[in-house]
Amino acid sequence: MKIGIIGEGAVGRYVARTLDERGLGPHVIVTRSHSLTEGFGDSVPHVGSVVELPPDVTLMVDCAGHEALAEHGCAILERGIDLITISLGALAEPSLAQKLADAARGGGSQLHLASGAIGALDCLQAAKVGGLSEVTYIGRKPPPSWQGSPAEQELDLGGLQTATTHFEGTARDAALAYPKNANVAAAVALAGLGFDATRVKLVADPSITANVHEIHASGAFGRFSFQIEGQALPDNPRSSALAAMSAISAIERELDPITI
Numbered sequence: 278m279k280i281g282i283i284g285e286g287a288v289g290r291y292v293a294r295t296l297d298e299r300g301l302g303p304h305v306i307v308t309r310s311h312s313l314t315e316g317f318g319d320s321v322p323h324v325g326s327v328v329e330l331p332p333d334v335t336l337m338v339d340c341a342g343h344e345a346l347a348e349h350g351c352a353i354l355e356r357g358i359d360l361i362t363i364s365l366g367a368l369a370e371p372s373l374a375q376k377l378a379d380a381a382r383g384g385g386s387q388l389h390l391a392s393g394a395i396g397a398l399d400c401l402q403a404a405k406v407g408g409l410s411e412v413t414y415i416g417r418k419p420p421p422s423w424q425g426s427p428a429e430q431e432l433d434l435g436g437l438q439t440a441t442t443h444f445e446g447t448a449r450d451a452a453l454a455y456p457k458n459a460n461v462a463a464a465v466a467l468a469g470l471g472f473d474a475t476r477v478k479l480v481a482d483p484s485i486t487a488n489v490h491e492i493h494a495s496g497a498f499g500r501f502s503f504q505i506e507g508q509a510l511p512d513n514p515r516s517s518a519l520a521a522m523s524a525i526s527a528i529e530r531e532l533d534p535i536t537i
């Protein structure tokens with residue numbers, strides 16, 4: 278299997294380093310800037326678009342966010358190359374989700390959604406079969422992790438003294454308005470009640486140092502609550518290390534003959 282990645286930010290660098298340590302690649306990196314100096318250096322070929330990918334690439338991993346999935350996703354899938362993405366929130370845009378599905382069907386490939394910074398998606402998926410009545414996701418991060426998001430307009434992030442909610446609404450609105458912070462809301466929605474019925478609350482909390490994600494769900498199965506305190510990647514306080522780990526885990530599932 279020849280694996281390429283998109284993006285050389287905090288997640289992309291983690292994924293590239295881990296693939297390298299395991300002797301799995303990366304064989305090519307798609308970057309926006311063609312920079313050979315940032316990230317993984319010049320030991321791996323860098324390209325700017327899917328048409329430049331080597332012909333023997335069999336799996337691509339998007340570690341670069343919504344714009345990257347929208348820019349490169351369809352072309353990868355149409356070429357018959359499977360794609361793993363952590364940019365789940367991009368699927369809140371119905372036309373993009375449809376184009377990606379059409380591209381995958383046309384190319385005989387698949388788009389795999391990595392679980393990202395959250396867990397318990399398997400439980401939600403199974404519970405959906407019997408019928409879910411309510412799913413709520415609450416995302417809490419330290420104030421600096423919300424910089425560059427609409428929270429900046431709602432709150433004085435620098436001077437915040439107490440935990441404050443800056444968004445309440447549907448998973449669709451959260452995913453579209455917070456492309457760098459609410460992919461987890463999209464994951465919960467896609468596994469469970471969907472983008473419009475999943476309730477989301479986003480909180481800036483000066484009392485925490487981790488990214489805390491909670492799911493509360495009820496339905497015919499019973500009820501469950503799940504909470505995770507995810508350590509951020511050293512290079513980006515917004516992104517939990519587990520999101521990068523989940524991309525590697527998704528790659529491993531592609532390689533293993535027996536998967537869970």
Ligand SMILES: NC(=O)C1=CN([C@@H]2O[C@H](COP(=O)(O)OP(=O)(O)OC[C@H]3O[C@@H](n4cnc5c(N)ncnc54)[C@H](O)[C@@H]3O)[C@@H](O)[C@H]2O)C=CC1
Nearest residue numbers: 284285286287288308309341342345393394460513516520
């Ligand atoms: N599913 C999940 O739980 C999570 C998902 N994410 C998503 O992953 C994205 C990346 O996270 P980080 O690496 O921490 O961000 P980052 O800001 O450190 O890196 C993003 C990188 O992607 C590159 N990039 C952007 N658009 C591109 C394009 N069109 N083509 C090629 N490269 C492009 C940028 O140049 C940058 O190097 C986030 O924006 C977010 O959408 C992040 C954390 C958790």
Ligand SMILES: O=C([O-])CC(=O)C(=O)O
Nearest residue numbers: 394458459460461516517
């Ligand atoms: O990494 C995290 O903790 C969550 C995140 O940014 C996202 O959901 O987009």
